[in-house]
Structure formats: structure tokens, C-alpha cells
Amino acid sequence: MKTFTLNNGLKLPAIGIGTYKAELDAITRAIAAGCKYLDTAAKYGNENVIAQAISSSGLKREEFIIASKLWKSDMGKDNVNSAFNRTLENLRTDYVDVYFIHWPQTGLNVETWRVLEELYSQGKIRALGLSNFLPYHAEEIMRTCKVQPSVAQLEFHAGHTQAFALRYYQERNIVLQAWSPLARGRIFNDELILELSQKYHATPAQISLAFCLAENVMPIPRASSTLERLRENLMSENITLSPEDIMRIENMPPLGWGGEHPDRERVKIS
Numbered sequence: 001m002k003t004f005t006l007n008n009g010l011k012l013p014a015i016g017i018g019t020y021k022a023e024l025d026a027i028t029r030a031i032a033a034g035c036k037y038l039d040t041a042a043k044y045g046n047e048n049v050i051a052q053a054i055s056s057s058g059l060k061r062e063e064f065i066i067a068s069k070l071w072k073s074d075m076g077k078d079n080v081n082s083a084f085n086r087t088l089e090n091l092r093t094d095y096v097d098v099y100f101i102h103w104p105q106t107g108l109n110v111e112t113w114r115v116l117e118e119l120y121s122q123g124k125i126r127a128l129g130l131s132n133f134l135p136y137h138a139e140e141i142m143r144t145c146k147v148q149p150s151v152a153q154l155e156f157h158a159g160h161t162q163a164f165a166l167r168y169y170q171e172r173n174i175v176l177q178a179w180s181p182l183a184r185g186r187i188f189n190d191e192l193i194l195e196l197s198q199k200y201h202a203t204p205a206q207i208s209l210a211f212c213l214a215e216n217v218m219p220i221p222r223a224s225s226t227l228e229r230l231r232e233n234l235m236s237e238n239i240t241l242s243p244e245d246i247m248r249i250e251n252m253p254p255l256g257w258g259g260e261h262p263d264r265e266r267v268k269i270s
């Protein structure tokens with residue numbers, strides 16, 4: 001089974017499950033399908049639901065890798081500890097495996113990182129992450145940090161690969177994670193993705209997730225409403241795309257994006 005080994009030695013499974021807007025039944029199904037990496041955030045308001053799903057699964061907390069994120073309004077040295085403690089309480093745990101700053105905020109990134117480094121050194125966080133940090137946001141952290149980020153999370157999918165950011169993080173041995181790896185469904189009608197699904201006897205979702213893995217990017221597709229799709233997503237690590245097909249996806253026409261740039265007003269996508 002493929003795993004990602006972080007720059008501090010922590011191992012993550014090839015594919016995680018996103019829980020944005022996911023309710024208890026979807027998270028319970030994801031665990032039943034075999035998912036061991038759960039991505040949440042304080043902002044999603046469902047950390048307590050993750051705790052509930054883990055508790056009723058009968059599996060131990062240590063069998064899961066739980067990622068959560070610090071929201072914008074909780075940044076700054078005086079706010080981080082209380083926000084982090086709320087996350088621990090909601091998740092009913094005494095540590096978080098991967099903890100991200102959710103969005104960069106000019107002027108607050110470095111002082112926030114300092115507090116996260118402290119929590120890391122106390123063993124309360126096993127790996128630190130940057131979410132939605134473009135390379136120029138990450139540079140400030142890289143220049144001043146005592147503990148390097150291990151993971152970066154960005155929107156990444158076929159037709160929107162943010163190649164400059166991908167190269168930046170991979171050159172620094174930071175694992176890139178793909179949010180919206182299925183482009184919230186937009187990939188399902190793309191002609192290249194459909195052609196490759198036929199060629200590899202796979203679904204469009206599997207081709208998209210296999211493409212992330214081929215780029216050494218860890219996808220976190222959202223917990224689907226069906227068990228079959230969840231299983232199908234986890235199975236996509238068994239698909240090996242040819243180098244030529246990877247290049248075709250890398251060079252396909254843009255497929256649009258979620259509309260969120262850290263330094264701009266949100267673009268409304270119809």
C-alpha cells in the first residue's frame with residue numbers, strides 16, 4: 001500500500017477523506033470503507049461528529065490520522081491555544097496528527113506558527129501544515145521557522161494543478177495534499193478523463209485520484225454519499241497511469257477552480 005512519509009517521519013495513507021459538509025452517516029461510511037485519514041477543520045463545525053464516528057466504529061483513536069485546521073479568526077499568539085484546546089475537546093483526543101493554519105493572514109502567520117511549534121514540541125501535534133498558502137506566503141514561515149511545515153494543502157485536480165506551488169513544496173520535501181481532487185464533480189464530463197476511464201477500466205473519479213498520486217500529491221476526496229464510491233476512491237491507488245497519459249492530463253485545458261484565492265475576494269462560480 002502506498003504511503004506518504006512526511007519530512008519528520010510520520011506516515012500518511014495514500015488517500016484521505018475530506019469531511020467538509022459531511023455528516024455523521026457519511027463519515028461512518030468512510031470509516032467502514034477503510035478510510036484511516038480524516039480531514040476536518042474547526043470551521044467545518046463537525047470535529048465532534050468525527051469523534052462520534054470514531055467512537056462508534058469500535059476502532060482505537062490511534063488507528064486514525066486526524067487532520068484539523070485553525071480558523072482565520074483564531075490566529076495570533078493570544079488566540080491559538082484556546083482554539084486548539086477547543087479542537088482537542090471536540091475531537092475527544094489529546095493530540096491532533098496534522099494541524100494546519102487554514103488560510104494565510106498577512107501579519108499573523110509567523111506569530112501563529114510560533115505557537116504551533118510550541119504545541120508540536122509538547123507532542124500535542126504530530127505534524128504541522130499550511131493550507132492555502134501560496135509559495136510567497138510559505139516563504140515567510142520557511143525563513144523563520146524552527147519546525148518546518150510537513151504538509152501543504154491546496155486546491156489541486158486535473159485541469160487545475162497549480163504547477164508552481166506544487167514544484168515549490170515538493171522541492172522542499174513538503175507533501176502536497178489536494179483539496180477538491182474531483183473538482184467537485186467538474187472532471188466527470190471532461191473528454192480526456194472519460195477517454196482514460198475507458199482505457200483503464202476505471203471511473204472518472206479514479207482517474208482523477210490516480211493522477212494526483214502520479215504527481216505524488218495526496219488526494220482527500222470528500223466522504224461520498226455512497227459506500228461504493230468511497231471504496232472506489234480508496235482503490236484508485238491501484239491504477240498506474242502511463243507517463244504519456246500523465247502528461248496529457250497535465251496539459252489538458254483548464255477545468256476551472258473553486259474561486260478561492262487567499263489574497264482576493266471570493267469569485268462566485270455558477
Ligand SMILES: NC(=O)c1ccc[n+]([C@@H]2O[C@H](COP(=O)([O-])OP(=O)(O)OC[C@H]3O[C@@H](n4cnc5c(N)ncnc54)[C@H](OP(=O)(O)O)[C@@H]3O)[C@@H](O)[C@H]2O)c1
Nearest residue numbers: 018019020131179180181182183184205221222224225229
Ligand atoms: N483547505 C481548504 O481550504 C479546503 C477547501 C475545500 C475543501 N477542503 C477539503 O477537501 C475535501 C474534498 O474537497 P471537496 O469536498 O471540495 O470536493 P471533491 O472531493 O472534489 O468533490 C466532492 C464531491 O464528489 C462526489 N464524489 C466523491 N467520490 C465520488 C465518486 N467516486 N464518484 C462520483 N462522485 C464522487 C461527492 O458527492 P457524492 O456524495 O454524491 O458522491 C462530493 O459531492 C473537503 O471535504 C475538505 O476536507 C479543504
